[in-house]
Amino acid sequence: MAELLAPAGNIESLDAAIGEGADAVYLGLKTFNARLRSSNFSFREFEAAVSSLHKKGKKIYVTVNTVCEERETERLYRFLAYLNRVGPDGLIVQDYGVVRMCQEFFPNLELHASTQMNVESAAAVNLLGKEGFKRVVLARELGLEEIKEIKARTGVELEVFTHGALCVSESGLCLFSSFLGGKSANRGMCAQACRRLYTAESGGGAFQGYYFSPCDLQLIDKIPDLVQAGVESFKIEGRMKSAEYVGSVVAAYRYVLDHWQENKKEAVAAAKRMLATDFARSKTSYWYNFKEVQDGVQKAGEEILNPNQAGGTGIYLGKIASTKAAPAELREAAAQKDERVQLALLKGGSYNPDPGDSIRIHKKNDAGRESHKVRHAEFDEQGRLWVDVPQGFGDGDEVYLLQTKSMSKRYPRVLPNDLGPFNHQPRDELLPVMDLTPVQKNELDYFPEGLYVQVSSVPDVFAAQSMNPVRMILELNSETLYDLLNKKTVLPLSKKQMILSLDPFCPQGIEDKQSQEIAALVEMGFNVFVANNIAHVSLLRQAGAKAIAGPYLYSFNKWAVSWLENQNLGAFVSPYENSKKNLEAVFDKKIRSRVLIPVYAYPALFRMRFRLPKDYDFTYFSDKEETQFKTISTADGSFVMPEAPFSILDKAEALKSDGFRRFLVDFSKTRVKKQEIKAVQLSLSKQMPLEGVSRFNWKEGFYSVSPEEYKARFSQPAQGETQKAGASSSPKGLSPKRGAKASPKTGRPPRRRR
Numbered sequence: 001m002a003e004l005l006a007p008a009g010n011i012e013s014l015d016a017a018i019g020e021g022a023d024a025v026y027l028g029l030k031t032f033n034a035r036l037r038s039s040n041f042s043f044r045e046f047e048a049a050v051s052s053l054h055k056k057g058k059k060i061y062v063t064v065n066t067v068c069e070e071r072e073t074e075r076l077y078r079f080l081a082y083l084n085r086v087g088p089d090g091l092i093v094q095d096y097g098v099v100r101m102c103q104e105f106f107p108n109l110e111l112h113a114s115t116q117m118n119v120e121s122a123a124a125v126n127l128l129g130k131e132g133f134k135r136v137v138l139a140r141e142l143g144l145e146e147i148k149e150i151k152a153r154t155g156v157e158l159e160v161f162t163h164g165a166l167c168v169s170e171s172g173l174c175l176f177s178s179f180l181g182g183k184s185a186n187r188g189m190c191a192q193a194c195r196r197l198y199t200a201e202s203g204g205g206a207f208q209g210y211y212f213s214p215c216d217l218q219l220i221d222k223i224p225d226l227v228q229a230g231v232e233s234f235k236i237e238g239r240m241k242s243a244e245y246v247g248s249v250v251a252a253y254r255y256v257l258d259h260w261q262e263n264k265k266e267a268v269a270a271a272k273r274m275l276a277t278d279f280a281r282s283k284t285s286y287w288y289n290f291k292e293v294q295d296g297v298q299k300a301g302e303e304i305l306n307p308n309q310a311g312g313t314g315i316y317l318g319k320i321a322s323t324k325a326a327p328a329e330l331r332e333a334a335a336q337k338d339e340r341v342q343l344a345l346l347k348g349g350s351y352n353p354d355p356g357d358s359i360r361i362h363k364k365n366d367a368g369r370e371s372h373k374v375r376h377a378e379f380d381e382q383g384r385l386w387v388d389v390p391q392g393f394g395d396g397d398e399v400y401l402l403q404t405k406s407m408s409k410r411y412p413r414v415l416p417n418d419l420g421p422f423n424h425q426p427r428d429e430l431l432p433v434m435d436l437t438p439v440q441k442n443e444l445d446y447f448p449e450g451l452y453v454q455v456s457s458v459p460d461v462f463a464a465q466s467m468n469p470v471r472m473i474l475e476l477n478s479e480t481l482y483d484l485l486n487k488k489t490v491l492p493l494s495k496k497q498m499i500l501s502l503d504p505f506c507p508q509g510i511e512d513k514q515s516q517e518i519a520a521l522v523e524m525g526f527n528v529f530v531a532n533n534i535a536h537v538s539l540l541r542q543a544g545a546k547a548i549a550g551p552y553l554y555s556f557n558k559w560a561v562s563w564l565e566n567q568n569l570g571a572f573v574s575p576y577e578n579s580k581k582n583l584e585a586v587f588d589k590k591i592r593s594r595v596l597i598p599v600y601a602y603p604a605l606f607r608m609r610f611r612l613p614k615d616y617d618f619t620y621f622s623d624k625e626e627t628q629f630k631t632i633s634t635a636d637g638s639f640v641m642p643e644a645p646f647s648i649l650d651k652a653e654a655l656k657s658d659g660f661r662r663f664l665v666d667f668s669k670t671r672v673k674k675q676e677i678k679a680v681q682l683s684l685s686k687q688m689p690l691e692g693v694s695r696f697n698w699k700e701g702f703y704s705v706s707p708e709e710y711k712a713r714f715s716q717p718a719q720g721e722t723q724k725a726g727a728s729s730s731p732k733g734l735s736p737k738r739g740a741k742a743s744p745k746t747g748r749p750p751r752r753r754r
Contacts, residue, residue, distance in 0.1 A: 002226075002227050002231060002232060002233065002234060002257060003023045003024055003059075003232060003233040003234065004021065004022050004023045004024075004233075004234055004236075004250065004253055004254055004257055005022065005023065005024045005025070005026060005061070005159065005233050005234060005235045005236065006020075006022035006024070006025050006026075006236050006238075006246060006249075006250045007025070007026060007027070007164075007236055007237065007238040007239040007241070007246060008025040008026065008027040008041075008049075008239070008246075009027070009028075009040070009238070009239035009240055009241065010040075010041075010243070011041075011045060011413075011414075011415060012242075012243035013238075013239075013241070013242070013243045013246045014027070014049060014414050014415070015243065015411040015412065015413055015414050016243040016244070016246045016247030016250065016409070016411050017246050017247070017250050018053070018056065018058060018411070018414050019247065019409070019411030019412060020246075020247050020248075020250040020251040020254060020411075021250065021251070021254040022058070022250050022254070023058060023059065024058060024059035024060065024061060024089070024233075025049075025053070025058070025059075025060055025061070026060075026061040026062070026063055026092060026235075026239075027040070027041055027046070027049070027060070027061075027062065027063065027239070028040045028041070028062065028063040028239065029041055029042075029043070029046055029062065029079075030042070031079070032063075032064045032065075032066055032068065032076060032079060032188075043082070043422075043424060043425050043426075044419040044422045044423065045415060045419065045422075046062075046086065047086050047422035047423075047424055048415045048416060048419050048422045049414065049415060050086055050087060050088055051422070052414050052415055052416065053414065056414075059089040059090075060088050060089055061088060061089055061090040061091070061092055061112065062083060062088045062090070062091050062092065063092045063114070064079075064080075064083075064091050064092065064093050064094075064095075064098055065092050065093055065094040065114035065116050065188075066094060066095065066116075066186060066187050066188045067094060067095045067184075067186045067187060067554050067556045067560075068095050068097055068098070068556060068557050069556050069557060069582045069585075069701070069702065070556070070557045070558060070582055070585035070586050071582070071585065072557075073097065073101075073431060073434075073557050073558070073559060074430070074431040075426075076097070076098065076101065077101055077105070077429060077431040078426040078427060078428070078429050078431075079426055080098070080101055080102065080105070080106055080109070081105070081106070081426065081427065081429050082424060082425065082426040082427070083106075083109065084105075084106045084108065084109055085424055086424055089110060090109075090110040090111070090112045090134065090135065091109050091110065091111055091112065092112045092113075092114045092137065093111055093112070093113065093114055093117070094113075094114045094116040094117050094172065094186070094554075095554065095556070095557070095560055096553075096554070096555075096559070096560035096563040096564060097556070097557040097558075097559030097560035097562075097563065098559075099111060099131065099132075099563055100559040100560065100562050100563040100566075101559055102132075103131070103132060103563075107132070110134045110135075111132060111133045111134060111135075112133065112134060112135040112136070112137060112159070113128050113133050113135070113136040113137060114137055114172075115137045115138065115139055115140060115161065115171045115172070116171060116172040116186065117136075117137075117171075117172060117534070118139060118170065118171050118172035118173060118504065118505070118533060118534075118552070119136050119137075119138060119139060119534060119535075120138060120139040120141065120142055120146070120171075120505065120506065120507045120508060120535075121150065121506050121507060121508045121511045121533075121535045122149070122150045122153035122154050122508060122511065123506075123511055123515075123534075123535040123538040123539055124136075124506070124533065124534040124535035124538070125150060125153075125154045125156050125158075126153070126154050126156070126538070127534055127535070127537060127538045127567075128156065128534065129154060129155065129156040133156060134156070134157055135156065135157035135158070135159055135232070135233065136156055136157070136158060136159065137159040137160075137161075137235065138150070138158060138159065138160050139170065139171040139172075139505075139507075140160075140161050140166060140167070140171060140217065140286070141170055141171065141286070141287055141505070141507065141609040142160075142287055142507060142508065143287040143288055143289075143290050143291065143296060143509070144222065144225055144226070144229070144288050145291050145509075146287075146507060146508035146509050147160065147226070147229055147231065147508075148229045148230075149508050150508050151229055151230040151231065157232040157233065158230070158231050158232055158233070159231070159232065159233035159234075159235055160226060160231050160233075160234065160235065161217060161235045161236075161237055162217070162218075162219040162220075162222070162223065162226070162234045162235060162236065162253065163216075163217060163218055163219065163220070163236045163237065163238075163249055163253065164216060164217055164236055164237025164238050164241075164249075165214075165216055165217075165237055165238075165280075165281075166214040166215070166216065166217050166284075166286065166304065167185075167194065167214070168194040168212045168213070168214045168304070168305070168606055168608060169185075169194070169605075169606040169607055169608060170504075170505045170607045170608065170609055170637075172186065172552075173504055173505065173552060173604075173607045174186075174190070174194075174605070174606060174607075175576060175577060175603050175604065175605050176193040176194070176605035176606055176640065177189070177190045177191040177192070177193050178577050178696075178697065178702070179603065179605055179642060179646075179694065179696060180193060180627075181703060182697050182700055182701065182702050182703035183703045184577055184697075184702055184703070186554065186577070187702050187703075187704070189702075189703055189704075191368075192369075193212075193605075194212040194213055194214065194606070195210065195212075195213045196210070196212075196213075196623060196624075197209070197210055197624070198210075198211050198212070198621045198622065198623055198629075199621060199622050199623075200616075200618040200620070200621040201618055201619075201620045201621065201622075202617050202618040203617070209307030209308065210306075210307055210308070210309055211305070211307045211616065211621065212305070212606060212640070213281075213305075213306075213307075213309055214281075214284070214304045214305060215281050215282045215283060215284040215303075215304055215305075215306060215309070216280045216281045216282070216283055216284070217237070217283070217284060217285075217286055218275070218283035218284070218285065219285060219288060220252060220253065220256055220268060220271050220272060220275065221268045221272075221285075222285065222288050223253065223256045223257060223260060223268075224256075224260045224261075224264050224268075227257070227260070234253060234257070236249050236250065236253065240371060241371065241402070242358035242371050242373070242402050242403050243358075243411075244358055244402070244403035244409075245278065245280075245358070245402060245403055247409060247411070248274060248275065248277055248278065248403075249275065249278065251274055252271040252272070252274040252275045253271065255267065255270060255271045255274065256268060256271045277403070277404075279314040279315050279400075279401060279402055279403065280314065281309055282306065282309060284303045284304050285303070286300060286303055286304055287300055287609075289303075292509075293507070293509035293510060294635075296609070296610065297609065297610050297611060297635070297636075297637060298610075298611055299610070300609065300610035301608070301610040301611055301612050301613045301616075301638070302613050302614075304610070305612075305613055305616075307616075314359075314360060314400035314401045314402045315349075315351055315400060315401040316348075316349055316350075316398070316399075316400055316401075317346055317349035317351060317353060317359065317399040317400060317401050318346040318347050318348035318349030318398075318399060319346070319347060319348050319364075319395075319396055319397065319398050319399070320344045320345065320346060320361075320389070320393060320394060320395055320396065320397045320398075320399065321344075321345045321346065321347040321395065322344070322345040322395065323342050323343065323344050323345070323389075323393075323394055323395070324342065324343050324386070325342060325343070326341050326342050326343050326376065326388055327376070330375060330376050330388060333375065334375070334388075339390065340390065340391040340392075341375070341388045341389065341390060341391060342388065342389060342390075342391050343376070343378075343386040343387065343388055343389075344386065344387060344388075344389040344393070344399075345384055345385070345386050346385060346387065346399055349399070351401060352377070352385050353374050353377060353387055353401060354374065354377055354404070354405055355374050355375055355376060355377055355405070356373065356374065356404075356405025357373070357374045357401060357403065357404050357405050358371060358372070358373050358374075358401075358402040358403040358404075359371070359372055359373075359374060359387075359389075359399055359400060359401055359402060360372070360399070360400045360402050361389055361390065361393045361397055361398070361399050361400075362397060362398045362399075362400070363393065363397050364396040364397050364398065368392075370390050370392075370393075371402065372388075372389060372390055374387050374388060375388050376388045434558040434559055434562060435588075436558055436561055436562060436565065436587075436588070436591050436594075437565055437570075437591070438590060438591060439570075439590075439591060439593050439594060443570060444570065444571060444593060444594070446527075446528045446546050446571075447471075447548065447570075447571045447593075447594075447596075447662070448470045448471070448662075449470070449593070449661040449662055450469070450470030450471075450661070450662065450663075451467065451468070451469045451470060451663055451665065451684075452469055452470065452471045452472075452473055452499075452596060452662065452663065452664045452665070453467050453469040453471075453472055453473065453664075453665050453666075453667065454472075454473035454474075454475065454501060454664060454665070454666040454667060454668050455472070455473070455474060455475065455667050455668070455672060456474075456475040456477060456479075456480070456667070456668050456669055456670070457479060457480060457671075458474070458479075458480060458483045458484075458488075458489050458491070460667060460671065460672040461474060461491060461492065461493070462492055463672040463673075463674070463677070464667065464672050464677070465492050465493060466674075466677060467665070467677060467680070467681065469497075469665075470497075471497055471498070471499050472493055472497060472498055472499070473498075473499045473500070473501050473530060473664075473666075474498060474499070474500055474501065475500075475501045475503075475668050476500050476501060476502055476503065476517075477503065477634070477635075477636050478634070478635045478636050479635075481517060484521065484524070484526075485517065485520055485521070495524070495525040495526050495527070498526060498528075499528045499529065499530060499548070500521060500526055500528070500529050500530070501529070501530035501532070501550065501668075502514075502529060502530060502531060502532055502533065502536050502550075503532065503533075503636065504532035504533050504550070504552035504607070505533065505607060505609060505637070506533040506535040506536060507609070511535065511539075514539060515539050515542065515543075518539055518540065518543045518545065519542075519543050522543045522544060522545050526545075527545050527546055528545065528546045528547075528548065529545050529546070529547055529548070530547075530548045530549075530550040530573065531547040531548065531549060531550055531553060531569065532550035532551070532552040532553060533552070533553075534553070537567045537568075537569065541568065547568070547569055548569070548571040548572070548573060548596070549564050549569040549571065549572045549573065550573050551573045551574065551575045551576050551598065552575070553569070553572075554575050555572050555574070555575065555586065556575060556578065556582060556586070557586060558586055561586060561587075570594060571594055571595070571596065572594055572595050572596070573595075573596045573598065573664065574595055574596065574597050574598060576598055576601060576603040576646065576696065577696065577697050577702070578697065578698075579697050579698055579699070579700070579701035579702070580651075580698055580699070581701060582701060583595070583597070583660075584658065587660075589658070589659045592658070592659040592660050592661070593659075593661065593662075595660065595662065596662040596663070596664050597655060597660055597662065597663055597664065598646070598663075598664045598666055599647065599648050599649050599651070599652055599663045599664065599665065599684075600645060600646070600647045600648075600649050600664075600665040600666060600680055601645060601646050601664070601665075601666035601668070602641045602642060602645050602646070602666070602667070602668065602669060602670050603641075603642070603646060603666075603696070604639045604640070604641060604668075604669060605629070605639075605640045605641065605642060606638075606639065606640035607637065607638075607639055608637050608638040608639070608640075609637045610637060610638060611633045611634075611635075611637070611638055612631060612633045612638045616631070616633075618631070619631055619632075620643070627642075627643075628642075628643035628644070629641065629642055629643055630642075630643055632669055639669055641669055641670070642694060644692050644693055644694055645690075645693050645694070646693065646694045646695070646696045646698075647683070647689070647690050647693035647694070647695075648695065648698050649665075649680060649683035649684050649689075649690065650683055650684075650687045650688055650689040650690075651687075651698075652684055652687075653687050654687075665680055
């Protein structure tokens with residue numbers, strides 16, 4: 001029986017999901033999850049939820065689906081130890097470091113690969129299955145035929161998203177929000193750059209639109225096909241949505257799952273009527289109607305994008321025109337739920353919300369949004385309506401209606417009224433030291449010291465050779481593959497000096513073709529590749545080629561690097577989002593010969609598995625701060641790039657003195673120009689910063705909540721659970737293949753993996 005999996009962003013949504021018949025819920029705690037802006041659960045609430053749901057025969061999965069920096073790994077270890085004690089039914093994970101820690105210390109925790117892990121092929125699914133994963137949440141950019149094929153080739157459980165908001169970028173590969181200010185989608189801090197209003201420049205002038213705001217996914221009529229395909233779990237997106245939304249969507253999908261075999265047409269029609277009150281964006285089935293890959297690449301953009309669709313969801317209620325203090329009794333009632341409210345005057349809408357309605361407020365500068373249930377509405381002497389909204393919002397912020405009170409139901413409470421018995425919290429366990437594998441003699445012959453240059457076309461190989469790189473990295477795309485496989489040109493460098501870089505999105509529809517292409521390239525003498533997807537690790541291993549872990553195999557901590565080492569990856573390209581402080585923390589001086597640092601690049605901010613719609617007749621667009629970006633639409637999909645590059649060229653000499661001796665100048669998705677080459681070389685040689693460039697996260701690192709907030713969450717053991725310094729309650733588990741050794745503080749040597 002297929003599982004219906006519902007979001008639980010708060011206690012009310014949990015009640016609605018279970019009340020309408022969900023078989024399982026997924027939720028996050030206060031950190032290490034990709035929806036940090038939702039309410040999430042306290043430790044007591046989470047422990048109570050696990051206990052209550054297990055008594056009901058329901059399952060509960062915890063999202064630990066963000067990448068973690070090295071400084072966070074001890075706190076991560078303590079968090080995983082806490083989860084191991086409480087016993088949820090599974091962890092939804094993205095970071096390879098989480099995988100590595102669970103393999104080493106917590107083998108009883110069931111692992112599910114998050115959609116953020118960017119898994120979309122049988123090769124990737126099967127590799128994860130061998131690494132102990134029970135389930136994989138497939139990327140959302142797949143068609144029904146691809147899902148069927150993956151299921152036919154694997155015994156690992158598959159989970160697919162069936163309803164809710166979509167990301168315009170391929171899963172786990174969005175860098176836009178991070179590029180704008182460190183709010184990384186891979187860290188649960190996405191500022192939703194895709195939902196913003198942009199100004200595009202075309203031949204007819206400047207036009208505004210929500211050019212990258214996708215429609216919402218709705219696969220209610222595809223459920224019977226997915227059941228027959230063997231999909232084990234159907235996932236509803238919406239941890240930031242209201243309880244009313246969760247309840248109505250769960251009810252509709254529950255009905256189809258229970259009744260489609262009786263009369264599929266009538267069951268789907270009834271369920272669609274139940275979804276009629278979903279005041280979200282217009283709906284799309286995205287890739288599900290395309291049987292051929294190229295058909296989807298050409299047409300999926302039309303299915304998902306509508307530039308006239310506002311980034312917000314729901315019925316527009318107007319903008320906040322003014323605010324004032326809420327009545328004392330209202331403030332007191334809100335404070336009991338740890339909320340702070342004020343009254344807001346709304347102008348410009350056509351509907352007056354009532355107490356009990358659910359609304360969503362969007363900051364005018366796109367800095368944040370929040371769902372809220374209206375408690376109070378009053379008209380002043382001038383007949384103007386004031387309603388309560390959370391503090392922190394003000395003039396110009398937009399308000400949308402999500403659900404009306406008439407649509408809401410009262411559900412039995414899942415959690416017990418008394419949470420006193422539930423008092424587990426993370427303890428002060430010490431994380432054993434992770435020493436990465438020292439470089440062996442001749443191990444990195446294919447990875448010499450010096451300058452590496454990456455380009456996207458064969459002509460650019462000729463243009464960039466004037467930089468005298470020790471290695472040239474050529475991106476494999478439709479154009480370069482054709483040139484190489486059909487021997488359309490003689491490269492100016494030997495094959496030994498060439499490295500081929502694979503695209504980070506590796507869908508099932510091209511897996512067999514890509515496997516054949518890799519084998520042919522290896523036969524031709526190309527033997528070193530940059531792997532940017534887990535599937536590549538498997539495909540390159542089969543072909544007998546050497547693999548470098550690319551920037552999209554995220555190596556933000558030593559434990560992630562160790563897991564990749566165990567996949568026989570010995571060299572690493574630092575992620576574009578990385579910072580200097582974190583890079584130095586991950587790679588000790590004795591192993592810095594393993595890492596290649598991007599010092600100049602135009603990182604792809606959005607990567608889309610489709611051509612942009614035909615009426616997107618522009619290349620350049622800008623946001624309201626007038627920052628310029630450009631679009632590229634190719635046979636392999638579309639990309640959004642910054643107009644100004646990321647550059648730390650002037651820092652290369654300082655990095656070299658710290659033991660980093662391999663640097664990457666990445667011209668991917670751009671045309672190499674002599675003038676730009678001269679500027680890059682001058683900056684490198686003179687240690688002069690370039691003007692008008694971005695530093696990305698190099699100096700400041702990721703945007704994160706304050707250390708004080710983290711300390712409050714994780715540094716206070718529950719009464720009776722305080723441990724002595726140096727004590728360790730880590731369960732025995734698998735030991736590393738390469739590199740880990742026990743902390744001198746614990747004194748416990750690792751056992752070898754068998």
